[in-house]
Amino acid sequence: xxxxxxxxxxxxxxxxxxxxxxxxxxxxxxxxxxxxxxxxxxxxxxxxxxxxxxxxxxxxxxxxxxxxxxxxxxxxxxxxxxxxxxxxxxxxxxx
Numbered sequence: 001x002x003x004x005x006x007x008x009x010x011x012x013x014x015x016x017x018x019x020x021x022x023x024x025x026x027x028x029x030x031x032x033x034x035x036x037x038x039x040x041x042x043x044x045x046x047x048x049x050x051x052x053x054x055x056x057x058x059x060x061x062x063x064x065x066x067x068x069x070x071x072x073x074x075x076x077x078x079x080x081x082x083x084x085x086x087x088x089x090x091x092x093x094x095x
Contacts, residue, residue, distance in 0.1 A: 003027065018051045062088055
């Protein structure tokens with residue numbers, strides 16, 4: 001599936017998502033810096049799980065750092081929250 005997606009849509013944003021990115025690195029033989037993976041699919045599963053944990057940690061840290069005036073009431077401030085998340089992710093990651 002991942003290979004077909006990359007072949008058909010090489011610039012798809014989905015390919016940068018957790019899971020796809022790790023699979024593409026695995027298929028291309030690119031190992032993560034500073035870590036040694038278990039061989040085969042087991043190492044790939046662990047890398048995807050680690051990426052999910054890291055994303056959850058980033059999200060918890062961001063939420064914990066909100067000041068009361070930065071809190072959002074979703075029904076009333078959905079667009080403001082979306083913009084704040086965009087700013088956060090642009091600052092944290094260079095995709």
